[in-house]
Structure formats: C-alpha cells, structure tokens
Amino acid sequence: MTTTAITNIAGLVTNDPALGDGSPLGLIENAAVVIDGETVAWVGPAAKAPAADTVFDAAGRAVIPGFVDSHSHLVFAGDRTAEFNARMSGRSYSAGGIRTTVAATRAATDAELEANLLRHLDEARRQGTTTFETKSGYGLTVADEARALRIAAAHTEEVTYLGAHIVSPDYAEDPAGYVDLVTGEMLTACAPYARWVDVFCEKGAFDGDQARAILTAGAAAGLIPRVHANQLSYGPGVQLAVELEAASADHCTHLTDADVDALAQAADTTVATLLPGAEFSTRAQWPDARRLIDAGATVALSTDCNPGSSYTSSMPFCIALAVRDMRMTPDEALWSATAGGARALRRSDVGTVTPGARADLALLDAPSHVHLAYRPGVPLVSAVWQRGVRAV
Ligand code: NIG
Ligand code: FE
Numbered sequence: 001m002t003t004t005a006i007t008n009i010a011g012l013v014t015n016d017p018a019l020g021d022g023s024p025l026g027l028i029e030n031a032a033v034v035i036d037g038e039t040v041a042w043v044g045p046a047a048k049a050p051a052a053d054t055v056f057d058a059a060g061r062a063v064i065p066g067f068v069d070s071h072s073h074l075v076f077a078g079d080r081t082a083e084f085n086a087r088m089s090g091r092s093y094s095a096g097g098i099r100t101t102v103a104a105t106r107a108a109t110d111a112e113l114e115a116n117l118l119r120h121l122d123e124a125r126r127q128g129t130t131t132f133e134t135k136s137g138y139g140l141t142v143a144d145e146a147r148a149l150r151i152a153a154a155h156t157e158e159v160t161y162l163g164a165h166i167v168s169p170d171y172a173e174d175p176a177g178y179v180d181l182v183t184g185e186m187l188t189a190c191a192p193y194a195r196w197v198d199v200f201c202e203k204g205a206f207d208g209d210q211a212r213a214i215l216t217a218g219a220a221a222g223l224i225p226r227v228h229a230n231q232l233s234y235g236p237g238v239q240l241a242v243e244l245e246a247a248s249a250d251h252c253t254h255l256t257d258a259d260v261d262a263l264a265q266a267a268d269t270t271v272a273t274l275l276p277g278a279e280f281s282t283r284a285q286w287p288d289a290r291r292l293i294d295a296g297a298t299v300a301l302s303t304d305c306n307p308g309s310s311y312t313s314s315m316p317f318c319i320a321l322a323v324r325d326m327r328m329t330p331d332e333a334l335w336s337a338t339a340g341g342a343r344a345l346r347r348s349d350v351g352t353v354t355p356g357a358r359a360d361l362a363l364l365d366a367p368s369h370v371h372l373a374y375r376p377g378v379p380l381v382s383a384v385w386q387r388g389v390r391a392v
Contacts, residue, residue, distance in 0.1 A: 001037040004388070005052035006063060009033070010367040013064040014043055015339040015352040024339075025331050025369075026354075033063065035359040038387040043353055062368050064334060066130025066360035066384060067315035068341030068351045070158070071250050071273055073306035074120045074134040075113055075148040078104030080307045084281065093282035095204040095232070097308045098138070098166045105138035105148070114151050120305065121155060124313040126392050128381040130360035131341070131350045133158035133302075135198060137165030142186045149193035158345055160196035161187070161223060164214045166205050179210050183217035196247070197223035201237035208236030215244050224346070230254045231278065242266045248273045248300065248344040253287045264296040271344040273300040274336070276321040277310035289326035300340035301333060320376035330370040359388035 012031035014020060020028035032049035034042040042050055083097050105113065117134070124132060134156060136148035145163045152159045163182040171178035187197075197218025201211040205228075215225040225244050229237025231251035238259040241249035249263065250273040263272045274287045292299050301318050304310040312318070319333040328336070342351025349358045363383040364371060371380055384392035 002054065003041065003052040004035045004054045004056060005032055005049050006035070006056045006058055006361070006363075007032040007046045007049055008060060009046065009058040009063045010060045011062045011369065012043065012353065013062070013334060013338070013369050014354055015065055015335060016354045019043065019354065023331065024335055031063075033353060033361065035385065035388045038359055040353055040355055040357045040359050042355060058363060060367060061382070062364040062366055062371070063353070064128070064362050064364065064369050065338040065351050065353050066362050066386065067128045067337050068345065068347070069124060069129045069132040069302050069305070069315055070248065070300055070341040070344040071275060071302035071304050072132055072134045073137055073162075073304070074117050075136060075152050076101050076105050076138045076307055077108035077112055077116060078307065079311070083308065084311070087282065093232070093284070093309060095166055095200065095202055099169055101138045101307055102140055102169065106141070106144055110147060110151060113148070114154075117151060117155060120313055124305070125384060125386070126381065127314045127316055127379070128362035128384060129313070129315055130362070130384065130386045131158065131345070131347070132156055133160060133196070133345060135160040135162040136190065137162035140165065140168035141170070142181070142189050145186055146189040146193065149190050153193045157195065159194045160198045160226065161190045161194040161218065162198040162200070163187070163190065164199040164206050164211070166200065175210070179213055182214055187217055187221050191221040191223060194223055196226050198226045198228060200228040201235060201240065202228065202232055203235070208240055211237065211240055212244070215240070215246070219244070226250060230259065238262060242270050245269050247271065247346055250302070251275055251278065251287065252292065253279065253284065255288070260291055260295045260297065263292060267296055267298045271298045271300045271340065273302050273344050274322065274326065275302055275304035275310060276318050276326060277312045278304050280321055281310050281312070286325045289322060289328045293328070293332060298340065298343055299332070299336045300344040301336040302341060302344070316372045316380065317377070320373045323373035324376070330373045333373060334369050359385055361385045
C-alpha cells in the first residue's frame with residue numbers, strides 16, 4: 001500500500017476533540033496527515049510526521065475533512081428557471097412545483113438521468129464534497145422511483161426512498177391510494193436499493209398520519225427514517241421524527257419551543273439538518289441555528305441540492321449563509337457540514353480526519369477554515385482526496 005504525507009498544513013481540522021487544541025474541531029496547527037491506501041494512518045504536528053512514499057506540500061494552507069452532504073435530490077431532469085424567476089419577482093414557493101420536475105424526470109432516459117447525476121456530483125466534488133446522500137422523489141411511479149434509486153445506488157451508499165415527495169399527479173383524486181402504493185408495491189420495489197426512507201411532511205404534501213404510515217412501513221422493510229420536517233410551516237414533522245428515532249429531521253425552519261426541546265432531548269439520535277440554500281432560494285426566513293445549538297440539539301448543514309427550492313451543490317455557500325444569517329460560528333458551521341453530516345448519516349468513518357477514518361480531505365486555498373465564511377463565493381477548494389485518491 002502506498003503512503004502519502006500531506007505536510008506543512010497551517011491548520012488541520014480533525015473533528016476529534018482529543019486531538020489538537022481540544023475544541024470540537026480538534027484543530028492542529030503546523031500539521032501533517034499521512035494517508036495509507038484508502039484511510040488516514042496518522043495525524044499530528046508536521047515536525048513529527050513519519051516517512052511516507054510521497055509527500056504533498058500544503059504550503060501553509062488549511063486542510064479539512066471532505067464535506068458530508070447528507071441531503072440532496074439529484075436524480076432529476078430539466079430545470080425550473082422560470083419558477084425561480086417568477087419567485088424572485090414576488091411569487092411564493094409551494095410544494096406543487098415538484099410536479100414540473102416529475103414530468104421531466106419521467107420523460108428522461110436512464111442514461112440522461114445518470115449523466116445529470118454525475119454532472120452534479122462532479123460539481124459538488126470540486127467544492128469539497130466527498131460523501132453525499134441522494135433521494136428519489138421525482139418519479140412517483142413504481143418503475144420511476146425504483147430506477148431513480150438504482151441509478152443513485154451505483155454512485156453512493158447513502159440512498160433514500162422518497163416516493164412520498166408529493167402525491168403523484170396520477171392519484172390527485174385518491175391520496176390514500178397513493179399512500180397505499182408508497183407503503184406497498186413501490187416500497188417493495190425500492191427497498192433493495194435504499195438505506196433510508198423519507199417523507200415530505202407538509203401542507204400540500206403529506207400530513208402527520210400519512211407520514212407516520214409511510215415511515216413505519218419503510219422501517220418495517222428495513223429502511224431507517226429521515227423526515228422533511230417543518231420547512232414551510234409549523235407541523236408534526238419534527239415530533240414524528242423524534243418519536244420514530246429518525247436519523248434526521250431536515251429543514252427545521254418553523255419550530256415551536258416543544259420542537260426545539262424534542263430535538264435537544266434526541267441529540268444523540270435525531271440530527272437537526274439545516275438547509276439554508278432552500279431559504280436563500282425561496283426567500284424564506286432562516287432556520288434558527290443558534291436556538292437549536294444553544295438548546296443542545298445536534299445540527300448538520302447540507303445543500304438540499306434540487307432544481308426547485310435549492311439549486312446549489314455548494315457546501316461552502318451553505319456554510320457562509322449559516323454563519324452570516326443563521327448565527328453559527330465559523331467553527332460550528334464547519335463541524336455541522338462535516339461531522340454533523342456524518343452523524344445525520346450515522347457514519348463514523350467519514351467527517352473526521354483521524355487514524356482509521358476514510359481518507360476524504362479537502363485542501364483550501366486559505367490558511368484557515370474560517371475563510372470559507374469570510375470569503376463567500378470564492379472557490380477556495382484547491383484539492384480533494386477521496387478514499388485516499390486525489391479526485392480534484
Ligand atoms: O427539500 N421539501 C421538499 N423537497 C425539496 C423541494 C423539491 C422541489 O421543489 O423540487 C426540498 O426543498
Ligand atoms: Fe429536500
């Protein structure tokens with residue numbers, strides 16, 4: 001196995017409080033990382049780095065764990081430029097826009113869907129993302145949902161069945177019939193390709209009872225729940241996520257005190273995943289990250305990349321928004337975009353730079369990770385290692 005030492009790192013974020021400065025980020029200054037094959041073999045002060053087969057000089061720049069984007073919707077075709085344009089002229093966002101993408105996705109070939117997925121993955125990787133989750137939800141027939149998951153599963157292990165994105169237009173007069181399909185034949189066809197089951201619990205999508213039925217059926221088929229919760233309005237999504245021990249409650253924009261308390265109590269089980277690209281792109285109020293963190297909830301940041309509500313693949317952009325507008329510190333935002341995402345995906349092998357972890361790293365063209373928020377919109381990611389291989 002070949003070893004590579006990345007040396008002369010001004011600031012290395014390990015996300016292991018036992019390392020470095022003792023903060024949650026486990027920051028080590030003047031650091032080195034040694035990669036052995038696909039994994040991190042050693043981290044510590046550059047002066048003590050063991051010999052390696054090859055050496056990469058970070059030249060006084062920062063190295064962070066690759067981003068863990070724990071929420072995206074990347075199996076789709078077409079775009080929604082007209083809808084965005086109308087929104088920026090004053091129209092409001094609603095769940096119904098999803099139908100436009102459903103029509104385009106159904107009409108696309110497998111090859112077109114896969115090429116589109118790969119284009120967005122490549123875009124995300126160039127911005128430092130090394131682990132990503134993605135969902136179905138733009139097919140809404142048994143065959144279209146199953147093919148979306150099959151295509152996704154060829155490119156990531158974090159695949160989510162979201163047959164319950166909205167009620168299929170084919171069942172407009174029979175929502176109960178659609179829930180039966182999602183919990184029956186469609187689930188059977190989709191479960192083999194997925195690790196997670198999700199539902200959009202929202203007015204205009206699925207109510208609390210429907211969401212409970214869908215998540216419970218998914219869990220019985222071996223999938224772990226995660227929930228689109230409290231995005232556009234107050235509602236039962238967050239409480240349901242906590243009750244069903246979902247891995248994450250995603251969006252969390254409209255929260256009562258009881259919702260915040262529930263997420264704080266469930267901090268070891270259910271992560272509050274905040275998706276500021278959606279609020280940016282729908283001109284909505286920001287989720288209150290400060291309130292959640294101060295209460296003790298575990299917070300992740302993710303892109304929600306999709307053609308409707310949040311068409312960004314950029315984790316650095318989400319970090320900048322979270323720091324500027326959601327009152328997260330730069331350290332908190334970076335933790336949430338890496339270790340927080342890993343927690344939301346119940347992964348211990350990614351989101352950290354520690355011996356034994358997957359060697360997923362991003363080199364920033366900056367001396368510190370703080371520059372991700374301090375220099376918004378600047379392409380700072382200058383190299384990426386994925387499973388120990390230079391990917392960017
Ligand atoms: O997470 N909230 C539901 N799903 C997506 C929106 C999808 C769309 O508008 O196409 C979201 O924001
Ligand atoms: Fe989403």
